[in-house]
Amino acid sequence: MHIGIVAGSAEGAALCYRTIAHEGANRLGPYAHPPVTLDSIPLSQYQECIDRDDWQGVGELMLQSARTLAKAGADFLICPDNTMHQGLPLIESRSPLPWLHIAAVVAEEARARGFHRIGLLGTKWLVTSDVYPEQLTARGLGYLRPADEEREDINHFIMNELVNGIFSPEAIACHQHVIARMKNDGCDAVVLGCTEIPLIMNDDNSPLPTLDSTRLLARAAVERAVSR
Amino acid sequence: MHIGIVGVSAEGAALCYRTICVEGAQYLGPWAHPEVSTHTSSFAEYQQLSEREDWPAMAALMLNSANKLASIGASFLICPANTPHLAFPWLEPSSPLPWLHIVDVVAEEAARRGFHRIGILGTRFVMDSELYPERLEARGLEAQRPTSAQRATINRFIYDELVRGICSPAATDFHQQVIAHLKEEGCDAVVLGCTEIPLIISDENSVLPTLDSTRLLARAALRKAAGQP
Numbered sequence: 375m376h377i378g379i380v381a382g383s384a385e386g387a388a389l390c391y392r393t394i395a396h397e398g399a400n401r402l403g404p405y406a407h408p409p410v411t412l413d414s415i416p417l418s419q420y421q422e423c424i425d426r427d428d429w430q431g432v433g434e435l436m437l438q439s440a441r442t443l444a445k446a447g448a449d450f451l452i453c454p455d456n457t458m459h460q461g462l463p464l465i466e467s468r469s470p471l472p473w474l475h476i477a478a479v480v481a482e483e484a485r486a487r488g489f490h491r492i493g494l495l496g497t498k499w500l501v502t503s504d505v506y507p508e509q510l511t512a513r514g515l516g517y518l519r520p521a522d523e524e525r526e527d528i529n530h531f532i533m534n535e536l537v538n539g540i541f542s543p544e545a546i547a548c549h550q551h552v553i554a555r556m557k558n559d560g561c562d563a564v565v566l567g568c569t570e571i572p573l574i575m576n577d578d579n580s581p582l583p584t585l586d587s588t589r590l591l592a593r594a595a596v597e598r599a600v601s602r
Numbered sequence: 603m604h605i606g607i608v609g610v611s612a613e614g615a616a617l618c619y620r621t622i623c624v625e626g627a628q629y630l631g632p633w634a635h636p637e638v639s640t641h642t643s644s645f646a647e648y649q650q651l652s653e654r655e656d657w658p659a660m661a662a663l664m665l666n667s668a669n670k671l672a673s674i675g676a677s678f679l680i681c682p683a684n685t686p687h688l689a690f691p692w693l694e695p696s697s698p699l700p701w702l703h704i705v706d707v708v709a710e711e712a713a714r715r716g717f718h719r720i721g722i723l724g725t726r727f728v729m730d731s732e733l734y735p736e737r738l739e740a741r742g743l744e745a746q747r748p749t750s751a752q753r754a755t756i757n758r759f760i761y762d763e764l765v766r767g768i769c770s771p772a773a774t775d776f777h778q779q780v781i782a783h784l785k786e787e788g789c790d791a792v793v794l795g796c797t798e799i800p801l802i803i804s805d806e807n808s809v810l811p812t813l814d815s816t817r818l819l820a821r822a823a824l825r826k827a828a829g830q831p
Contacts, residue, residue: 384620384635385620387619388617388620395645396766399766402646403646405645407612409641409643410642411639412640413639415637417634418630418633418634442674446674447670
């Protein structure tokens with residue numbers, strides 16, 4: 375099957391795309407992977423909608439990429455951008471192709487690994503939304519949102535550094551600090567719920583086990599593409 | 603304009619794609635970039651065709667991606683992989699869209715910066731070929747290949763490590779040694795003529811100034827799409 379990627383932020387989309395290529399080799403043999411088409415509408419267009427809280431507008435842009443990818447022959451779609459998933463339910467019924475939902479993939483992994491209470495990291499729009507709570511609660515799992523100040527700090531690093539391809543020690547320290555606080559408050563895992571966070575955080579430098587939304591989505595997409 | 607990327611090796615394609623998007627902001631404002639679409643057939647197919655040096659068949663594979671990108675509105679195409687440029691003579695006559703040729707972009711930059719003698723790094727297919735020498739000589743520049751033993755080792759690091767996303771200190775060390783040797787041979791710059799080499803080598807750790815084929819292609823595409831000279 376042919377994987378279609380509706381890209382939001384390019385750094386996360388690039389990580390997802392290259393993970394698909396490498397995971398493909400694990401399933402299909404050296405250098406092999408399913409065909410992949412990616413369409414990337416400028417993040418600035420999404421951001422204009424997000425800034426005015428226009429999730430329908432976000433959804434319409436996703437639908438535009440979805441139609442482009444359907445025309446290129448994709449069989450199903452993924453969006454390696456967590457924040458944009460707030461627009462997905464608004465357009466899913468009109469989508470030409472089925473989607474793998476990033477938070478459903480992550481929540482399924484959290485359940486499979488036996489975690490109970492999951493800390494949420496991501497943009498301020500994502501961590502105040504129901505994108506993750508809905509999927510986690512449906513599987514009987516608890517969650518914890520960042521506090522107001524933590525939310526603003528993390529959002530600052532994502533929007534001003536990570537999506538611009540900047541990876542600073544300050545950003546790592548900030549994420550570590552928030553994760554340590556979540557651990558103290560009873561979390562047993564943390565969702566890297568912005569597809570750029572895995573560029574700076576992983577199991578080696580995180581106080582809690584990480585659920586890497588970018589790579590989990592890539593692996594789920596390869597699994598689906600090779601098993602049909 | 604809408605940039606179409608014919609992806610071959612994913613690491614190089616990902617670096618090119620994110621360079622276009624991140625650097626787009628310089629021309630177009632915060633978080634802005636031209637629309638970009640990529641289509642990538644399995645790299646295993648490209649690898650097998652390279653081994654057989656079957657460039658006409660590789661051109662057909664690239665044409666399949668090119669046609670998909672044309673059908674979804676791309677205005678021009680780039681291929682952020684150097685080796686498939688050996689297929690261009692078979693590809694270009696039937697291509698639905700114009701291309702920016704990675705070697706022309708690099709050679710143009712080498713001439714602009716006033717270099718004279720350029721070391722060539724890349725897969726064995728690229729280093730053994732006339733791809734770079736021809737286009738550098740056309741601009742009055744000289745090309746210098748690594749030794750045959752060095753070419754074999756570089757090729758092994760590319761296929762066994764870099765295209766698989768593995769960046770080892772051994773690979774970096776070896777490339778640095780070859781670049782030092784090219785400098786001794788009189789080169790004043792080195793082409794990173796495999797789009798994965800910039801994952802381990804840059805101006806920071808190279809004794810010669812680098813001509814980074816991945817980022818130079820991304821920047822040329824961005825300028826073309828943004829209507830910049």
